[in-house]
Amino acid sequence: MxxxxxxxxxxxxxxxxxxxxxxxxxxxxxxxxxxxxxxxxxxxxxxxxxxxxxxxxxxxxxxxxxxxxxxxxxxxxxxxxxxxxxxxxxxxxxxxxxxxxxxxxxxxxxxxxxxxxxxxxxxxxxxxxxxGERGKAVGxxxxxxxxxxxxxxxxxxxxxxxxxxxxxxxxxxxxxxxxxxxxxxxxxxxxxxxxPRVDAVSTALTATGLGALIYAIIEAPDRGWTDPLVLATFAAAAVLLTALVLRERRTVRPMLDMTLLTHRGFLLNTVAATLVMFVLSGLMFTVPTYLQAVLGQDAFATGVRLLPLSLGLLVAAKSAQAAVVRFGARAAVSAGLVVLAFAALLGTRTTDGSGYGFTALWLALAGLGFGFAVVPAMDGALGTLPADRAGSGSGLLMTLRQVGGAVGIALLGSLLASAFRDRIDVTGLPGPVAHTAGESVVAAHAVAARTHSAHLAASADTAFVHGMTLVLLVCGIASLAAALLAALFLSDAPGVRRTGPRQAPAVAAPAGDAGQ
Known part of the structure; x- marks a missing residue:
């Protein structure tokens, strides 16, 4: 070699x-x-x-x-x-x-x-x-x-x-x-x-299928979930993504190796990592607007107030491997997801008068839960695969994580938009102005400033927090479901492990190492 x-x-x-x-x-x-x-x-x-x-x-x-x-x-x-x-x-x-x-x-x-x-x-x-050096480089x-x-x-x-x-x-x-x-x-x-060569058809099916799915989810709150265009777009997404799966299953050297999902350890760890990205993306879409529009922070102060989430994540990411060694991957992933669920459910107690201290608490817990869940889940997903499939496995894992993030932004953002529009009180406003106020909490505050309506501003804050509560509730339920799956079905057994990083000639690193 x-x-x-x-x-x-x-x-x-x-x-x-x-x-x-x-x-x-x-x-x-x-x-x-x-x-x-x-x-x-x-x-x-x-x-x-x-x-x-x-x-x-x-x-x-x-x-x-x-x-x-x-x-x-x-x-x-x-x-x-x-x-x-x-x-x-x-x-x-x-x-x-x-x-x-x-x-x-x-x-x-x-x-x-x-x-x-x-x-x-x-x-x-x-x-x-x-x-011997590669681990330090990846770190x-x-x-x-x-x-x-x-x-x-x-x-x-x-x-x-x-x-x-x-x-x-x-x-x-x-x-x-x-x-x-x-x-x-x-x-x-x-x-x-x-x-493997780039498969233009599979690439097109992936892009159009995901695009159609995200479009339908984002447009549904405004058009209605039973709107013909929304239903047609959902149907098109289902057809395109099904065609992608069928094509990749028939391909000798597929770009997206779906057969990897038949490895139970890989599947469950990938599901856990994807759901964590779903939750985190929804939080990162929602919380900055709460801090700026509801609590009245400027942009820099908002960045500072997001630090507990990032610091919790960094602490957990550094400690996760030690937790896996001591307690096992199943316990670490399950505990991380439970902490993430607890943080989200604690966040549902937030009101427009809660202040920042309470928010900082559950953001820090969310960061801890995220780190303790996602690091061992990703390591466990790849650790169950044989060496010759590590590259395709890492590619599939990263792709599904990105999809989880995209769907999180789309689905949880749409839930927030629907809840906000249903709850805000625009009584007495002309039709076009009322529609503008219902588009977002930022727009509602702009209308309130122009019309000098303290009632509209207060209603917008209450409506937004109501929507955020629903988002956090869904995040908590998704995290608990993932924790239950991990606790019941994840194994601490190493399964099929790579015996060590593959060595490669200086001019031709194998494609299978991409993404490790």
């Missing part, structure tokens, strides 16, 4: 990968704190805010697997640089956007770039590091992702308080440019021409 020849510049090259992942992690949370401000200045409804968040996530999820295969075929460094360039271009478009549709288009372009960056940042590691990349999460709201809040809302996109430009320069100067080129 050919061993990796250590490159004297490999740790500098790792800096390029860390910069690339930091860009993604940073952007994953910076928009959450910006959405209320953007909603006010662009006049965006709750549904449009969902699209600004989901356009990125849907494209990211749909293109992650084919993007990794493009790197195998055309060169991972080349495609990683391409991804950073596309992400930079999308950020420029976002900073120049003047309406909601332009922001959604820019976010979709950024999703294309992110789909290239995520798998390829990990896929180049086997060609640069020996098996440094993971640390960059963890660091970006709390920094996003803080930096985003500062920019929003001092500049226009487009600055939250503009900040990505120097970071992406730095990543491109570092990749050009430091990264070796690797490829795997023997890897």
């Amino acid at each position: 050919v061993t990796v020849t250590p490159n004297p510049r490999r740790w500098w090259a790792l800096g390029a990968l860390v910069a690339s992942m930091l860009v993604l992690a940073f952007d994953s949370t910076i928009l959450n704190v910006a959405l209320p401000t953007m909603a006010g200045q662009l006049g965006a409804t709750t549904g449009q805010q969902q699209w600004m968040a989901d356009a990125y996530v849907v494209v990211f999820a749909a293109l992650m697997l084919p993007a990794g295969l493009l790197g195998d075929r055309f060169g991972r460094r080349r495609m990683l640089i391409t991804g950073l360039g596309v992400f930079l271009a999308g950020s420029v478009l976002g900073s120049l956007a003047s309406d909601v549709n332009a922001v959604v288009a820019a976010r979709a372009v950024m999703g294309v770039g992110a789909a290239l960056i995520m798998p390829l940042s990990l896929a180049v590691l086997p060609a640069m590091f020996t098996p 440094m990349i993971s640390a960059a992702s963890a660091l970006g999460m709390p920094l996003g709201p803080l930096v985003g809040g500062f920019l929003l308080d001092h500049f226009w809302w487009g600055s939250v996109f503009l900040i990505n430009i120097p970071m992406a440019a730095l990543g491109i320069a570092a990749c050009l100067l430091l990264l070796p080129e690797t490829r795997d021409p023997a890897g």
